[in-house]
Amino acid sequence: MSLNPLGDFTRLHYKRRKATNILFCSLMVVSTLIVVLALGAVFGYVLYKGLPAFNWPFFTSLPKPVGEVGGGMLNAIVGSLIMVSLGGLIGVPWGILTGVYLSEYGRGKFASTVRFSANMLSSVPSIILGLFVYVILVKPMHRFSALSGSLTLAIIMIPTIARITEELLKLVPNHIREAGLALGLPRWKVTLRIVLRGSFSAIITGVMLAVARVSGETAPLLFTALNNQFLQFRLDQPISSLPVQIYTYAISPFDDWNRQAWAGAYALIVFVFLINLITRVIFKPTVKGLN
């Protein structure tokens, strides 16, 4: 006998709840597995195809002329490093500052315009941003250049970084800011040294994801940095990059180049993976100690 007059009902209810619970838990597990499997499949396949050409000369030598076997992607690796770093140097501070403005100071029409533009800009296909830089920089300079490529990458990352920063800063409760102000600190110091400081590791993680993202951009670089079969460090000259070099090699009819394209793809994945890993290790939330 049950003390609860609704006993049967409750038991039924309980069973149903349990069934629903199991259903949704399994759905979650399946979705997770699919994501992990997809990642594993991509990684595994690229590894399988790329490993044959993924050797020391790949990193240390320049492309050989058509017909000669061997050679590497040194030019593209250096080019990518240059453009991603310079792009980051321009785009990261710009994006973070825009995000700080939007979250901490941005009120009224101007701010909502900026916010709207950032949203629009982050959904504009990157090839269009490449065309934009083509018009404003490549045409006047009369040449493709590392500078144009870097600027393109910067423009691609700015809206993403700005939005990430804004969202993260908005998570900081307002009474934290007030506590800073109440200590007799000017607002800019509160913003920089307390609010931004408090979310710094999260912001950096988001920023690095954006940087990793642009390191795989291909199409906009075709209009801006083009490619270069030689190793070069000048900003006003065309420069190679991993994605463009992969593209060039992948559509070529030569087996050796195809193999190298796979190795390049593998290198790119490893690069992106390393960026993610490093940020996670270095910038996991820590507290600055006394000493």
Add this chain to the structure above:
Amino acid sequence: MSILKVNNLNAWFGEHRALNNIKLSFDSNKVTALIGPSGCGKSTFIRCLNRLHEETPGASASGQVILQGENIYVAGVDPVRIRRKVGMVFQKPNPFPALSVFDNVVAGLRLAGIGRKSILRDVAEKSLKLAALWDEVKDKLNQPGTSLSGGQQQRLCIARALAVEPPVLLMDEPTSALDPISTAKIEELVLSLKKEITIIIVTHNMQQAARVSDKTAFFLLGELIEFGDTSQIFTVPKEKKTEEYITGKFG
């Protein structure tokens, strides 16, 4: 002697008037309790005393607040300078995220440009002792401020406010989120801090007001209804409204 004097203070949130012609003066080295039902303007009032009220979008205030002889509501007065003299403790403990206990306490000094380790260490120890927290955290100075318990966090916030040595300390329901033991600690703290500074404390707890304060002000609907010695307010209030509120008839 009065350290802080308020004349004809009015405060608005946009069109909504939250304070109406408040006139009140605070004696130095005394504890004044502000009581009144929810929404009557206590928080608004103390936030006017350090000019924090105007940081709320759309909020404004007018009138005179005279701190140590200087009207802080005339044009040209830098609120940042005023806030160094009028510290504040909030209802919810709010240690700065990602800063250690130590860094939290010295934040006010360090961000004002005082970088000498020896000074900061001394100030941190002194403030934490004043806030009755030193013994509990002296081995955890490097841990995040947010890793302390709620009551400890609140005392950390008190230490942080004390570190810049303000002559006046505002406390907005500092114990409403705390357990009885932490509450008792903070009440003791208020009583002992009185030697150093002037304290204005908002509370919903009548016993607390009676225990810690020398003077009590009763607010209702943005007006100051009655102000006087705590013993008088709680035994023979002059106003009928005060009596009704204290005896729990409303509020």
